[in-house]
Amino acid sequence: MATVDPRNDVLHVVGGEPLHGSIHVRGAKNLVSKAMVAALLAPGVSVLKNVPQIRDVQVVSDLLRLHGVAVDVDEVAGVVTIDAQRVQLADVADVDTLSGSSRIPILFSGPLLHRLGEAFIPALGGCNIGGRPIDFHLDTLRKLGAKVDKEHEDGIHITAPDGLHGAKIHLPYPSVGATEQTLLAAVQAEGKTELSGAATEPEIMDLVAVLQKMGAIISVDVDRTFRIEGVKELKGYVHTSLTDRIEAASWASAALATHGDIFVQGATQPEMMTFLNVFRKIGGQFDITDEGIRFWHPGGDLKPVAIETDVHPGFMTDWQQPLVVALTQAKGLSIVHETVYENRFGFTKPLVQMGGTIQLYRECLGSLPCRFQQHNYKHSAVILGPTPLEGRDIDVPDLRGGFSHLIAALTASGPSTVHGISLIDRGYEDFRDKLTALNARVD
Numbered sequence: 117m118a119t120v121d122p123r124n125d126v127l128h129v130v131g132g133e134p135l136h137g138s139i140h141v142r143g144a145k146n147l148v149s150k151a152m153v154a155a156l157l158a159p160g161v162s163v164l165k166n167v168p169q170i171r172d173v174q175v176v177s178d179l180l181r182l183h184g185v186a187v188d189v190d191e192v193a194g195v196v197t198i199d200a201q202r203v204q205l206a207d208v209a210d211v212d213t214l215s216g217s218s219r220i221p222i223l224f225s226g227p228l229l230h231r232l233g234e235a236f237i238p239a240l241g242g243c244n245i246g247g248r249p250i251d252f253h254l255d256t257l258r259k260l261g262a263k264v265d266k267e268h269e270d271g272i273h274i275t276a277p278d279g280l281h282g283a284k285i286h287l288p289y290p291s292v293g294a295t296e297q298t299l300l301a302a303v304q305a306e307g308k309t310e311l312s313g314a315a316t317e318p319e320i321m322d323l324v325a326v327l328q329k330m331g332a333i334i335s336v337d338v339d340r341t342f343r344i345e346g347v348k349e350l351k352g353y354v355h356t357s358l359t360d361r362i363e364a365a366s367w368a369s370a371a372l373a374t375h376g377d378i379f380v381q382g383a384t385q386p387e388m389m390t391f392l393n394v395f396r397k398i399g400g401q402f403d404i405t406d407e408g409i410r411f412w413h414p415g416g417d418l419k420p421v422a423i424e425t426d427v428h429p430g431f432m433t434d435w436q437q438p439l440v441v442a443l444t445q446a447k448g449l450s451i452v453h454e455t456v457y458e459n460r461f462g463f464t465k466p467l468v469q470m471g472g473t474i475q476l477y478r479e480c481l482g483s484l485p486c487r488f489q490q491h492n493y494k495h496s497a498v499i500l501g502p503t504p505l506e507g508r509d510i511d512v513p514d515l516r517g518g519f520s521h522l523i524a525a526l527t528a529s530g531p532s533t534v535h536g537i538s539l540i541d542r543g544y545e546d547f548r549d550k551l552t553a554l555n556a557r558v559d
C-alpha cells in the first residue's frame with residue numbers, strides 16, 4: 117500500500133474567497149469498494165467503471181491481490197478489471213499489513229467462504245466516529261453457518277466447513293455494512309435467506325444490481341426486507357458505479373459556506389433528494405441538468421434548519437459534517453440531531469476555536485427514535501449563526517470531519533494550516549486539484 121508523503125499531508129489555505137467553477141465527481145466510495153469485493157464471488161472477469169482514485173480502492177485492490185486475484189486499475193479511465201478466476205488463501209502476515217486501513221475487509225468473509233471455505237479478516241480501520249462494532253456482521257455469518265474465531269490477536273478467522281445455508285436474519289439496526297455482509301454471503305448460500313430490518317441506501321441497491329448482473333436472485337419488500345435465493349454459480353459483471361452523493365453534497369456545502377457557485381459534474385438528483393430539500397430550505401440554490409448539479413449561494417442571509425440524520429431515505433449522516441460548516445453562516449439557530457453515530461460531533465471543536473458558536477447536547481434534540489437517548493453521548497448540536505470564522509491550525513480527525521475543516525478554512529478569513537489531510541484521500545478524489553480548479557488559494 118502506498119505510504120503517505122509528508123509533503124502531501126499539510127495544506128495551507130487562505131480563505132475568505134468564494135469557491136467557483138466546475139468539478140467532476142466519479143463513482144461512490146461506498147459502492148465501488150463493495151462491488152470490487154463482489155467480483156470475488158465469480159470465477160471470471162468483472163469490469164467496474166466510474167471508479168475514483170481514492171485510497172479505499174487501493175486497499176481493496178491490495179487485499180484482492182493478496183488472495184491471488186488479478187486487479188488492473190486504469191486510474192485515468194476510472195476502470196477496474198478484476199479477474200477472480202484463481203483465488204487462494206492469503207498469507208496471514210501479508211493480510212495483517214492492511215490492518216486498520218479500512219472497514220471493507222470484513223465484507224470479504226462471505227465471498228472467501230464460498231470460494232475457499234475460510235477467511236482471515238485483518239483488524240478493521242475506518243473513521244473514529246463511534247464504537248463501530250461488527251457484532252451484526254458476525255451474528256449474520258454465524259446464522260448462515262459460519263464458525264467465527266476471534267482468538268487471533270490481529271484479526272478474525274472464519275470457516276464454513278459445511279458451506280453456508282440460508283437463514284432468517286433480523287438486524288437490530290439497519291446497518292449498511294451488515295446488510296451488505298448478508299447479501300454477499302447469502303447469494304450463494306444453499307436455500308433462501310430472509311433479511312429484515314435491513315438498510316436500503318442507494319449504494320446497497322447498486323450492489324444488488326451488480327449481484328443481479330452476476331446471476332443472483334434478490335428481491336426487496338417495502339418494509340426493508342430482502343429475500344435472497346441462493347444460486348450455485350455467479351459470473352463476472354460489467355457495471356458503472358452510481359455517483360458519490362456524499363462527495364457531491366460536500367462540494368455543495370462548500371459552495372454554500374463560501375458564498376460560492378460550484379457545478380458538480382456527475383451529481384445525480386434521485387440519490388440526493390433529501391439533501392436538496394434541506395439545501396433549498398437553508399436558502400441555497402441549485403439547478404439540475406443531465407450532466408450534473410450546479411449549487412450556489414444566491415446572496416442575502418441563509419436560513420437556519422433543524423435536521424436529524426437517519427438511514428435512507430433520511431438525511432445521511434455523512435452529509436451532516438460539511439453542512440454544519442455552512443450552518444455556522446446561516447442567520448439563527450440550527451439544530452442537528454445525529455442518530456446514526458454516537459460520536460460524530462468531535463469535528464466541531466476546531467470550528468468553535470475558529471469562531472463558530474456550536475453547543476453539543478446529550479439529549480435527543482429531535483423526534484426520531486434514537487439509540488443514544490439514555491446514554492451519555494453528545495449527539496445533538498445547536499449552531500448559532502452567522503459567525504465569522506478565522507483561520508488557524510487544524511488537525512484532521514476523520515474523513516468527513518476533515519473535509520468539513522477544509523471548508524471551514526476556505527470560509528475563514530486569514531490563513532489556516534490543515535494537518536493530516538491525506539486522510540481525506542480515502543474518500544475525495546483529487547481534492548487538491550479540485551480546490552485549485554475552484555480558485556481556492558491552497559498550496
Ligand code: EPU
Pocket residue numbers: 145146219220243246247248249250251252253254289290291292293294315362433434456457458515516543
Ligand atoms: N453497528 C453496530 N453493529 C454492527 C454494525 C453497525 O452496532 O455490526 C452500528 C454502528 O456502530 C453505527 C450504525 O450501526 O452506529 C450504522 O453503521 P453502519 O453499519 O450502517 O455503517 P458502516 O457500514 O460501517 C457505512 C459507510 C459509512 C456511513 C454508514 C452509514 C462504508 C464503507 N461506510 O458504514 O460511511 O456513514 O454506512 O450510512 O460504506 C464515510 O463514507 O465517511 C462513512 C463513514
